Amino acid sequence: MSADISVITIDGPSGSGKGTVATLLARQLGWNFLDSGALYRILALAAQKHGIALDDEERLAVLAARLDVRFGAEGEGKGAAILLEGDDVSEAIRNESVGAGASRVAALPAIRAALLQRQKDFRQAPGLVADGRDMGTVVFADARLKIFLTASAEERARRRFLQLKAKGDDVNLASLIDEIRARDERDTQRAVAPLKPAGDAVLLDSTALSIEQVLASILSEAASRGLAR
Numbered sequence: 001m002s003a004d005i006s007v008i009t010i011d012g013p014s015g016s017g018k019g020t021v022a023t024l025l026a027r028q029l030g031w032n033f034l035d036s037g038a039l040y041r042i043l044a045l046a047a048q049k050h051g052i053a054l055d056d057e058e059r060l061a062v063l064a065a066r067l068d069v070r071f072g073a074e075g076e077g078k079g080a081a082i083l084l085e086g087d088d089v090s091e092a093i094r095n096e097s098v099g100a101g102a103s104r105v106a107a108l109p110a111i112r113a114a115l116l117q118r119q120k121d122f123r124q125a126p127g128l129v130a131d132g133r134d135m136g137t138v139v140f141a142d143a144r145l146k147i148f149l150t151a152s153a154e155e156r157a158r159r160r161f162l163q164l165k166a167k168g169d170d171v172n173l174a175s176l177i178d179e180i181r182a183r184d185e186r187d188t189q190r191a192v193a194p195l196k197p198a199g200d201a202v203l204l205d206s207t208a209l210s211i212e213q214v215l216a217s218i219l220s221e222a223a224s225r226g227l228a229r
Contacts, residue, residue, distance in 0.1 A: 002120075003142065006127040006227055009135035010218075012149035013184050013195060014099065015156030017206050021149065021214050022131035028219065029129065029228055034122040036132030036139070037102060039115050041093035042069050042084055044101030049084075054101050057108045064114035096179065103183050106133065107190040127227070133187060136198035145225050147218055148197035151207040153180050 008025065010018045019035060026033035043064050044054065052059045070083040082090040092098065105111050119139050122128055130139065136146035151159075157176040164171040187195035197203055202221055206214050222228035 002123045005123050005125055007123060007140045007143040008127070008129045008145045008147070008218075008222060008227065009140050009143045009198075009201075010129065010131045010147045010149055011133055011136050011195070011197065011201070012147075013133075013151075013156065013180075013187065014103075015160050015180060016149045016151045017159070017211060017214060018131050018147075018149045020211055021218065022129050024211070024215050025218055025222075026129040028215070029127060029222070031127035031129050032122060032124050034119060034128060034130040034132075034135075036119050036130060036135060038082060038093060039067075039069070039118065040102035040106045040111075041098050042082065042089065043067060043111065043115070044098050044105055045089055045093050046084060047101070047105070048098075054104045057110050060105055060108065061110035061114050064111055100179070100183065103186050107186060107192065109192045112138075112192055133195045134193040136201050137196065138193045141198070144227055145218075145222055146198045146201040147204055147221070148201040149204050149206055149214065151205060153177055153184065155207045156180050 010022045010025070012018045019037070022035070023033060043060065046063055046067060047054060047060060050063065052063060054060070068085045071081070081088050082093065116139065119130070122130065123140070128140075130143075132139070136143055136148070154177060157173060157180050160176055160180070161171055161173045184195070204214065204217060219228050
């Protein structure tokens with residue numbers, strides 16, 4: 001039964017490093033990986049493509065239920081390819097406008113309900129590392145280990161600023177800080193599945209830590225629960 005398959009959840013706000021850490025953790029353990037935020041980003045991108053307003057909950061729910069998405073082997077970026085209606089969107093879903101759209105659609109109850117089972121289906125042997133906003137509180141509330149990874153808004157904006165500058169984008173650090181704070185406000189105050197640590201989550205602040213240090217800390221927690229050596 002899928003309920004017998006171990007899950008490690010890594011929740012936290014945008015820019016906390018949870019995606020990178022979750023990917024590395026899954027690779028280290030040899031487990032499956034779920035980037036739940038990608039599903040909401042894909043939906044936001046699909047809505048743009050099909051001309052559906054991000055507050056049109058009924059049409060968005062229909063689109064979510066029929067979403068033609070596949071995760072392939074190699075994408076345009078460094079990770080697995082994400083295919084939307086046959087097109088590789090692994091890079092397109094990472095831009096700021098899509099991220100902001102994802103935060104908006106994720107606040108809609110019908111959207112979360114439409115995507116819930118799809119997320120649960122990623123729970124397959126030998127185990128799953130799930131990264132998102134409500135993995136430990138809603139989707140995998142029975143996870144063996146729950147991490148809530150955070151960092152200051154200023155540090156998260158700085159990381160994103162460096163990423164975008166490296167890609168040649170013209171960005172403003174102050175604007176990024178404002179955008180991240182606004183997204184945090186939406187995510188923590190939404191009525192459905194707000195961003196918050198599960199009651200039994202391990203809180204980890206990555207502001208002054210490297211990715212390697214964060215990964216080592218999580219692996220130590222996993223080992224203490226018999227999930228890693």
